[in-house]
Each structure stands twice: as C-alpha cells, then as structure tokens.
Amino acid sequence: MxxxxxxxxxxxxxxxxxxxxxVETAVVTHGLPRDLALEAASRMAARVRHGGAVPAFCGxxxxxxYAGLDMAVxxxxxxxxxxxxxxxxxxxxxxxxGTAGTTVAATSYLAARAGIRVMATGGLxxxxxxxxxxxxxxxxxxxxxxxxxxxxxxxxxxxxHATAEALEALGIPVLGYGCHELPAFFCPTSGIPLEHxxxxxxxxAAFIATAWELLGERxxxxxxxxxxxxxxxxxxxxxxxxxxRFDKMGKAATPSMLSLLHxxxxxxxxxKNLELxxxxxxxxxxxxxxxxxxx
Ligand code: PSU
Ligand code: MN
Numbered sequence: 001m002x003x004x005x006x007x008x009x010x011x012x013x014x015x016x017x018x019x020x021x022x023v024e025t026a027v028v029t030h031g032l033p034r035d036l037a038l039e040a041a042s043r044m045a046a047r048v049r050h051g052g053a054v055p056a057f058c059g060x061x062x063x064x065x066y067a068g069l070d071m072a073v074x075x076x077x078x079x080x081x082x083x084x085x086x087x088x089x090x091x092x093x094x095x096x097x098g099t100a101g102t103t104v105a106a107t108s109y110l111a112a113r114a115g116i117r118v119m120a121t122g123g124l125x126x127x128x129x130x131x132x133x134x135x136x137x138x139x140x141x142x143x144x145x146x147x148x149x150x151x152x153x154x155x156x157x158x159x160x161h162a163t164a165e166a167l168e169a170l171g172i173p174v175l176g177y178g179c180h181e182l183p184a185f186f187c188p189t190s191g192i193p194l195e196h197x198x199x200x201x202x203x204x205a206a207f208i209a210t211a212w213e214l215l216g217e218r219x220x221x222x223x224x225x226x227x228x229x230x231x232x233x234x235x236x237x238x239x240x241x242x243x244x245r246f247d248k249m250g251k252a253a254t255p256s257m258l259s260l261l262h263x264x265x266x267x268x269x270x271x272k273n274l275e276l277x278x279x280x281x282x283x284x285x286x287x288x289x290x291x292x293x294x295x
Contacts, residue, residue: 127159
C-alpha cells in the first residue's frame with residue numbers, strides 16, 4: 001500500500017495534467033456540526049468541479065493517509081469519532097489504524113506528497129489568545145510546503161495580530177484576494193493591512209509562481225474575505241470570547257469557541273463558515289486553473 005493513497009480520479013488528473021485542489025478535512029470533522037459539515041464538503045467539491053478542477057479531500061481513514069477521499073468515506077469518518085490531526089499525529093494514526101480530519105498543516109503535507117499545489121480551507125491556525133503558549137503547527141509547516149493555501153485569513157478566535165506577525169517572521173507571503181486587510185475567518189476585516197492585493201486568479205497565479213521561483217518551497221497564503229452580508233464585526237467576536245473566560249486549551253479550543261459563537265450570533269457565524277468554505281473552494285479552483293496555465 002502506498003504511504004499516501006491518491007484516488008484514481010486525482011491520480012489521473014495529475015497524470016493528465018489537469019488542475020487539482022486539495023481540501024482540508026479538519027473543518028469537516030471538527031469545524032461544523034455533522035450534517036452541515038457534510039453539506040459544506042459536498043458544496044466545496046461542487047464548486048471546485050464547477051471551476052474546472054478536481055477536488056482532493058485529504059485525511060486519514062483507518063490508518064491510511066489519503067489525498068482524494070470520496071463523500072461516502074467522509075461520511076463514514078464523521079461517524080468514527082475522528083481525531084483532528086496535525087503532521088506529528090500522522091505516525092500514531094498509521095500505527096494505530098486511526099481516523100482523522102487533517103488540519104491545514106497536515107493537509108498541506110498530504111497535498112505536497114501527492115503533488116497538489118493548491119488547497120482550499122476555512123481559516124489558518126496560529127497563535128491563540130490568552131495565557132499559555134498555544135501555537136498552531138500550521139505556521140511552521142507552511143514554511144516548507146510548496147502549496148497555495150486559499151483561506152479566509154486566520155481563525156477569528158486567535159490573536160490575529162500575533163499570528164500576522166508570526167507569518168511575517170516566518171517569511172510566508174500573504175496575498176489579499178480582493179481585500180486590503182487580513183480577513184479573520186468570518187470577519188472580512190481585522191485592522192491588519194496587507195501589502196499585496198490581487199483581484200483575479202491570473203494575477204494570483206503570477207504572484208504565487210513568482211514567490212516559488214524566488215523563495216523556493218514554502219506556502220503562499222491567499223486571503224479571501226468571506227462573501228455576503230451582513231459583515232460580522234471582529235472586535236465584537238473577540239469581546240465575546242474574552243467574556244466567556246475560556247478554559248479549553250489545545251485541540252479542543254477552536255471547536256468549543258466556534259460553538260459558543262454560533263449561539264451568540266444566532267447561527268450567523270455558522271452560516272458564514274459555510275459560505276466562506278464554498279467561496280474559497282471556488283477561488284482555489286480558479287487559481288489552480290490559472291497556475292496550471294503557467295506551468
Ligand atoms: N477553522 C475552523 N475550525 C477548525 C479549524 C479551522 O473553523 O477546526 C482547524 C484548521 O484545520 C486549522 C486548525 O488548521 O484548526 C488549527 O488547529 P490548531 O490550532 O489546533 O493547530
Ligand atoms: Mn494548538
């Protein structure tokens with residue numbers, strides 16, 4: 001058995017030189033309620049296909065690493081109490097026949113192993129707010145994975161400023177896609193200015209290709225604001241989190257904060273989550289096609 005099993009459809013797309021978009025699965029297993037998560041996954045797949053690319057859901061199923069899980073297996077996974085896997089969790093999952101949704105970090109690893117250069121997700125992990133040191137493995141992993149990560153900036157629940165500074169220190173280029181500020185997941189603005197902005201896929205592809213030519217193997221973050229109205233206010237979200245006096249650390253932090261915000265906003269954060277996932281999948285497909293034309 002191959003270390004990273006690439007589905008037949010993805011394999012033949014890669015071999016036939018057709019664009020492929022890797023899709024993160026931690027958001028399916030841990031980012032949304034189960035039914036909505038599967039709905040989000042199938043809508044993402046549809047948007048990738050509509051954009052002319054092949055979707056490749058990355059994850060771990062019964063100890064096998066995959067690039068290209070189909071919907072039926074994703075459905076199975078959500079019934080198996082999957083874990084949320086960062087790269088360092090992969091050996092244990094392989095040895096212990098575990099099942100997992102993969103974070104941005106682990107998805108970028110699987111994508112790179114499979115030869116996929118563009119991935120779609122919701123938001124990047126980073127530096128958490130509050131006491132204690134909780135820094136996502138997403139940050140370091142992206143310093144050495146040659147993949148364009150199409151996302152709505154960084155997760156709103158993080159210390160967005162510290163995370164933006166860390167991306168700068170680590171030398172990971174961040175490109176605004178139709179925005180001049182770093183989005184904070186379901187919030188279109190965070191007050192953090194971006195120095196590079198493009199408005200269409202061709203320009204994004206040119207930026208990404210140039211980044212790889214000049215800087216070598218590392219990720220480029222393509223930050224796409226969440227679509228649709230009403231806009232959610234980042235300061236208000238941050239206040240809600242602060243007032244709730246969170247006591248969860250580590251992997252449990254994001255899912256429980258998301259569920260708190262869902263209740264506080266009458267479900268609006270969840271609706272935004274779905275919309276931005278779909279939109280990011282569409283943008284990722286367009287960029288994958290444009291990149292494809294360049295190489
Ligand atoms: N966005 C969500 N829910 C999530 C994540 C993002 O709404 O669970 C995941 C992404 O997979 C991201 C990961 O890569 O959280 C980072 O988690 P950690 O901070 O534990 O590294
Ligand atoms: Mn963490």
